[in-house]
Amino acid sequence: MSTIRTADVDAIVIGAGFGGIYMLHKLRNELGLTVQGFEKGGGVGGTWYFNRYPGAKSDTEGFVYRYSFDKDLLQEWDWTTRYLDQPDVLAYLEHVVDRYDLRRDIALNTEVTGAAFDEDTDLWTVTTADGRSLTSRYVVNGLGLLARSNIPDIPGRDGFAGRLVHTNAWPDDLDITGKRVGVIGTGSTGTQFIVAAAEMAGHLTVFQRTPQYVVPSGNGPVDRSEVDAAKENFDAIWDQVRNSVVGFGFEESGVEAMSVSADERRRVFQENWDKGNGFRFMFGTFADIATDPEANAAAAEFIRSKIAEIVEDPETARALTPTDLYAKRPLCNEGYYETFNRDDVELVPIKENPIQEITPAGVRTADGVIHELDVLVFATGFDAVDGNYRAMDLRGRGGRHIDEHWTDGPTSYLGLSKSGFPNMFMILGPNGPFTNLPPSIETQVEWIGGLIGDAERRGIRTVEPTPEAEDGWTATCTEIANMTLFPKADSWIFGANIPGKQNAVMFYMAGIGAYRQKLAEVAGNGYEGFERITDDETAGV
Ligand code: FAD
Ligand code: NA7
Numbered sequence: 001m002s003t004i005r006t007a008d009v010d011a012i013v014i015g016a017g018f019g020g021i022y023m024l025h026k027l028r029n030e031l032g033l034t035v036q037g038f039e040k041g042g043g044v045g046g047t048w049y050f051n052r053y054p055g056a057k058s059d060t061e062g063f064v065y066r067y068s069f070d071k072d073l074l075q076e077w078d079w080t081t082r083y084l085d086q087p088d089v090l091a092y093l094e095h096v097v098d099r100y101d102l103r104r105d106i107a108l109n110t111e112v113t114g115a116a117f118d119e120d121t122d123l124w125t126v127t128t129a130d131g132r133s134l135t136s137r138y139v140v141n142g143l144g145l146l147a148r149s150n151i152p153d154i155p156g157r158d159g160f161a162g163r164l165v166h167t168n169a170w171p172d173d174l175d176i177t178g179k180r181v182g183v184i185g186t187g188s189t190g191t192q193f194i195v196a197a198a199e200m201a202g203h204l205t206v207f208q209r210t211p212q213y214v215v216p217s218g219n220g221p222v223d224r225s226e227v228d229a230a231k232e233n234f235d236a237i238w239d240q241v242r243n244s245v246v247g248f249g250f251e252e253s254g255v256e257a258m259s260v261s262a263d264e265r266r267r268v269f270q271e272n273w274d275k276g277n278g279f280r281f282m283f284g285t286f287a288d289i290a291t292d293p294e295a296n297a298a299a300a301e302f303i304r305s306k307i308a309e310i311v312e313d314p315e316t317a318r319a320l321t322p323t324d325l326y327a328k329r330p331l332c333n334e335g336y337y338e339t340f341n342r343d344d345v346e347l348v349p350i351k352e353n354p355i356q357e358i359t360p361a362g363v364r365t366a367d368g369v370i371h372e373l374d375v376l377v378f379a380t381g382f383d384a385v386d387g388n389y390r391a392m393d394l395r396g397r398g399g400r401h402i403d404e405h406w407t408d409g410p411t412s413y414l415g416l417s418k419s420g421f422p423n424m425f426m427i428l429g430p431n432g433p434f435t436n437l438p439p440s441i442e443t444q445v446e447w448i449g450g451l452i453g454d455a456e457r458r459g460i461r462t463v464e465p466t467p468e469a470e471d472g473w474t475a476t477c478t479e480i481a482n483m484t485l486f487p488k489a490d491s492w493i494f495g496a497n498i499p500g501k502q503n504a505v506m507f508y509m510a511g512i513g514a515y516r517q518k519l520a521e522v523a524g525n526g527y528e529g530f531e532r533i534t535d536d537e538t539a540g541v
Contacts, residue, residue, distance in 0.1 A: 009034045011138040017046020019427035020142030026449040037106035048089040052170040055196025056086035063230040064249035068238045114393035142427040148387030161360035166378045185379030211322040217332040218276020245511030247435040257286035257295035269302040278330030300326040310337040319349040327489035384492040386410035396421035409504020413465035422464035431477040434507035469529030
């Protein structure tokens, strides 16, 4: 006989971005569970709700920066540019929420502050900042892996007299037209902002710590026939994406860079430079840019030669030229280096000339100059992957906080579950795939849905990975990451961007195809690595 337990809802889904939205649909509309969604923001969309800075857009091409789970949805939604601007992605996600009637079960403006597992009832209790408390049998976290802002503690920060904003919290009422604007950070976000802001601001000062390799995106209008062709080919397109490495909608190269002549390498680099897209340049040119130092150096040298050609002022060109490995998340943009040829754009390399403080008037650098500003933009990125987990009072078995489990860095089994946290799942949790994210999100949501559906049918009360399975997955991810050059470059991918953060492997880097195969094997072997306890087994306990 089962132990009686009554939960307020079957499942709670935290976050209403790409992940949370689809998870809610899967659990409520397809599995028939009662579900409550919680979202901190004032609207749905996650990344695309918060990142409203000028220039914000996806750098995955639009035809694969969307869901693929419903063929009708694929057919009915159009696009007009090669990359989707932030308002376009947001409008799409709003449409999805309405199309599947999800809005009524998402509590907006509701931050989850805690989630605790009760071993007596095998239920989760989720608490919110506005004082609500709700119990459920399952919790799925769709907290986002690039969603917790990194706001550096620069002296004088709070005394700035102008507007100081982070790109992940861009206010609707902020118009930078004609203003003196400063930006700290030149990652994916910073470079997007710089190109757009240069067109709008009266003067733009770029505070650059580390120069980046940026290739063209090839952005531009997409005509009707291209959209129609993609729609006709969607079956083949998504089949390719799901079986690829990075899932960006192009074929990865199988050719090693050093197996061809220097002329041929340059031809291939030029061809892909002309096509545009950062992931294409890193993975579509040659097979080993991210793994072989010589191949990597060849790609880096090609990009450096482009900077020298494009940037007119030799000192600015020198400061913009990276000297380290080409092994961070690859970036692309339209006209990034060209922007620095403008008279109203100034580059301040802050490794050589550090920021000393933020004054009420602007930013004072070590050379004594005060860069006077009306607006200071922090494009300083995120406490990626585990940031939003640690921000909650998240407690599993024995009341142990997630931080106690993650002292050496965040870990998981398969990027979606954690030992000691029964019936809790993560979308894009630590050591999930490093890809174009919507197809990986779909993969995880569908797999979690499959596991929960199976548990419901079999009367399984708790499902939880074993510590051994989790250790095995961590070892696999570490081994794969160490075969690449990514760990050798300081970036958010390994947590190197946050002062004091433990450097750790946080991604499965063997690709979405291999990941999907692994998930299929685990499910096929009766959810190998998970301990599943049925109601009958707990009877009388
Ligand atoms: P998110 O969209 O981040 O949603 C997570 C949600 O959880 C947020 O709304 C957050 O408010 C909510 N949340 C977190 N904690 C709590 C809490 N405690 N209580 C309640 N709610 C909470 N990826 C790509 O693959 N291609 C791209 O081109 C690309 N471009 C990007 C551009 C920018 C500017 C940024 C920031 C990211 C980009 N990404 C891109 C990554 C992007 O985050 C993912 O593609 C995708 O949007 C992630 O969806 P998600 O639902 O997992 O997370
Ligand atoms: P990133 O890629 O982490 O870039 C952040 C930028 O901010 C980068 O240039 C950093 O320099 C710089 N930064 C961070 N902290 C500081 C401090 N304290 N002082 C000066 N400069 C600083 O974040 P993004 O938002 O651009 O992109 C993250 C992902 O989101 C991206 O890959 C997309 O997937 C979307 P650094 O290089 O560390 O020297």
